[in-house]
Amino acid sequence: MTAAAMTLMMDETIARRGEDIHVADRDIAIRSAAGDAVAFRELYARHRQSVYAVISRMIMGDADREELLQDIFMQVYLSLGNFRGDSKLSTWIHRIAVNVTLQHIRRKGRRVHLQLREETAAEASAVDAPASASPEDEASLRDRKVAVERALSALSPKKRIVLVLSDFEGRSSQEISEIVGASSLTVRTRLFYARKEFYRAISKEAAFDDLSLKEVSG
Amino acid sequence: MTRCLSERELYSASDARLAARRREHLVACPSCTARLDRLTALRTAALDASAPSQPDWERVEARILRSIRAAQAPRPAVRWSFAPVALSAAAALLVVLAIAVGKLPTTEETLPALTARAETIAPTAAIARMPLEAAVSEQFGLGAPPRGVRLLEEDRMSSGAGGVARISVGDDIAVDELGPAGLSVASLDEWRPTIRLDSGAFRISVSEGAVPQELVVLAAHEEFTVYSGTIEVVLVDGALEIRAANGRARVELGGEMRELASGAGLRRDLGDGIAIAGSWSPLPIDWNDAATVGMQNLNLDRPTGSLPKQVVREVMRSNAEKMRTCYETALKRYPGLEPLPLTAKLRVGINGRVVRTSLSGVEALPELKRCLVGVLEDMRFPSPTGGEVDLIAPLRLTPLD
Numbered sequence: 219m220t221a222a223a224m225t226l227m228m229d230e231t232i233a234r235r236g237e238d239i240h241v242a243d244r245d246i247a248i249r250s251a252a253g254d255a256v257a258f259r260e261l262y263a264r265h266r267q268s269v270y271a272v273i274s275r276m277i278m279g280d281a282d283r284e285e286l287l288q289d290i291f292m293q294v295y296l297s298l299g300n301f302r303g304d305s306k307l308s309t310w311i312h313r314i315a316v317n318v319t320l321q322h323i324r325r326k327g328r329r330v331h332l333q334l335r336e337e338t339a340a341e342a343s344a345v346d347a348p349a350s351a352s353p354e355d356e357a358s359l360r361d362r363k364v365a366v367e368r369a370l371s372a373l374s375p376k377k378r379i380v381l382v383l384s385d386f387e388g389r390s391s392q393e394i395s396e397i398v399g400a401s402s403l404t405v406r407t408r409l410f411y412a413r414k415e416f417y418r419a420i421s422k423e424a425a426f427d428d429l430s431l432k433e434v435s436g
Numbered sequence: 437m438t439r440c441l442s443e444r445e446l447y448s449a450s451d452a453r454l455a456a457r458r459r460e461h462l463v464a465c466p467s468c469t470a471r472l473d474r475l476t477a478l479r480t481a482a483l484d485a486s487a488p489s490q491p492d493w494e495r496v497e498a499r500i501l502r503s504i505r506a507a508q509a510p511r512p513a514v515r516w517s518f519a520p521v522a523l524s525a526a527a528a529l530l531v532v533l534a535i536a537v538g539k540l541p542t543t544e545e546t547l548p549a550l551t552a553r554a555e556t557i558a559p560t561a562a563i564a565r566m567p568l569e570a571a572v573s574e575q576f577g578l579g580a581p582p583r584g585v586r587l588l589e590e591d592r593m594s595s596g597a598g599g600v601a602r603i604s605v606g607d608d609i610a611v612d613e614l615g616p617a618g619l620s621v622a623s624l625d626e627w628r629p630t631i632r633l634d635s636g637a638f639r640i641s642v643s644e645g646a647v648p649q650e651l652v653v654l655a656a657h658e659e660f661t662v663y664s665g666t667i668e669v670v671l672v673d674g675a676l677e678i679r680a681a682n683g684r685a686r687v688e689l690g691g692e693m694r695e696l697a698s699g700a701g702l703r704r705d706l707g708d709g710i711a712i713a714g715s716w717s718p719l720p721i722d723w724n725d726a727a728t729v730g731m732q733n734l735n736l737d738r739p740t741g742s743l744p745k746q747v748v749r750e751v752m753r754s755n756a757e758k759m760r761t762c763y764e765t766a767l768k769r770y771p772g773l774e775p776l777p778l779t780a781k782l783r784v785g786i787n788g789r790v791v792r793t794s795l796s797g798v799e800a801l802p803e804l805k806r807c808l809v810g811v812l813e814d815m816r817f818p819s820p821t822g823g824e825v826d827l828i829a830p831l832r833l834t835p836l837d
Binding site for chain 2: 262263266284291292295359362367386409410413417421425426
């Protein structure tokens with residue numbers, strides 16, 4: 219078998235696997251919408267981590283993250299009857315997550331500003347430092363977390379969401395465009411400005427001194 | 437060696453999306469490589485530092501299931517069972533029936549933000565825009581177009597049909613689409629310094645619930661932000677009007693929150709023309725609270741016709757030589773003349789003659805302005821379809837090497 223033929227076969231395999239996932243997505247959506255708790259639990263287990271990662275970064279410093287996660291999956295359940303499989307289930311769920319999160323931010327009547335205060339012991343311990351990390355490393359990580367929180371909360375929600383989805387969640391601009399409902403070129407533009415603001419902001423933070431970005435802007 | 441990477445290119449490189457020819461520079465340039473390394477390190481550090489702590493997944497799941505049961509209780513059509521339900525036609529039918537009888541909320545009910553966008557940002561834009569800049573630049577061999585907001589493409593010349601408008605700010609391209617519903621304004625606020633709106637009528641409607649909840653539109657260095665409600669923004673020759681369209685609206689103007697009653701509005705006279713650009717001085721006219729405008733009082737005087745894009749381009753090209761002559765004459769008199777970014781606005785009458793002209797950016801050179809305006813006024817277009825049409829032509833006059 220030639221290399222080209224093998225490549226073709228591999229591509230087909232990948233395509234089929236993608237198709238399978240798509241079918242599985244629809245399957246799980248239909249079963250969940252029909253009242254299958256096991257299916258819905260599976261849906262929740264598959265997507266909770268990435269949804270929580272997004273909302274945690276969107277509303278860092280906000281204690282309502284678990285409630286928001288709950289609201290999002292409740293909304294997902296209520297809307298499952300409308301999932302037609304046009305997009306990936308993950309994209310569709312994230313679209314809901316983004317909208318519910320933005321509504322949450324709006325409801326709060328403010329951007330989720332960083333609360334400039336001493337962290338409580340509980341919050342400080344929430345920083346996942348490696349078990350082997352020294353107290354200095356843990357302190358450094360905490361400082362960086364606060365700096366990231368400050369820089370993220372300074373971004374407008376729509377810039378923040380594209381930055382989070384792109385740089386923290388690794389999603390492509392095409393996926394982000396489906397999630398936020400903007401053209402991918404608009405997404406790329408927002409992302410550029412978001413990155414410009416965000417990385418410049420954290421590079422000025424003492425916590426990132428050893429990684430200064432002073433020359434990034436050329 | 438070629439120029440170093442721009443910030444945008446640096447981000448592209450960190451996404452592994454840098455163009456091949458620029459990658460060659462990156463590999464050969466220690467400075468750019470160091471900048472990329474720092475950016476990569478910063479991204480990684482930010483990612484690590486923001487890693488969320490884990491919630492109690494089971495507790496959240498239990499709460500979700502409880503909420504679902506509670507929400508489901510009055511809905512006999514969809515029962516929540518804890519036994520797996522096989523994918524079957526019956527299950528699918530159950531879903532369909534549930535929707536048909538309104539037992540499950542529709543997307544429109546539960547996710548207004550997802551569906552509002554297309555219908556809420558709906559200008560009845562009657563401004564004709566066209567890709568003249570590129571065409572004229574090409575014709576003149578003038579190189580890069582001027583910095584500023586420009587509409588680069590449009591498939592239509594007036595309201596009615598759909599089209600796509602691409603808008604850019606210098607090198608930072610941003611895009612909004614002028615779809616069938618009108619202009620999407622998702623990120624105008626990011627282009628604040630160089631937004632340029634033209635004369636004629638321009639209307640934007642924004643409703644609460646649209647994805648870009650905060651719309652910022654700028655006029656002569658003013659900005660306003662829509663916080664709630666539906667507003668209409670109308671830019672007419674010489675005036676900008678903001679009106680609460682359906683019910684009350686909350687708008688922030690100049691840092692002050694205003695409550696607008698339904699139908700009430702604010703008007704600002706902008707003087708002669710409303711070209712809005714970073715380099716223009718603010719107009720010393722305050723917002724006038726007392727001016728309440730209603731739809732019936734608006735004399736939009738907006739053209740309704742259209743001209744094919746290609747036809748407009750050809751007419752502009754056929755007159756490019758005359759404009760060049762104007763410029764060369766000015767160059768002889770002022771050898772050190774700086775490149776001139778200009779904006780020409782034309783209204784083409786029903787007979788194809790230019791009935792209104794304005795040219796901005798050349799105020800300091802009245803002779804050149806007269807010459808160029810003469811060329812613009814003498815242009816002859818085919819008769820537009822459906823009435824008069826407005827055209828905007830960004831021009832850049834630069835000495836040829």
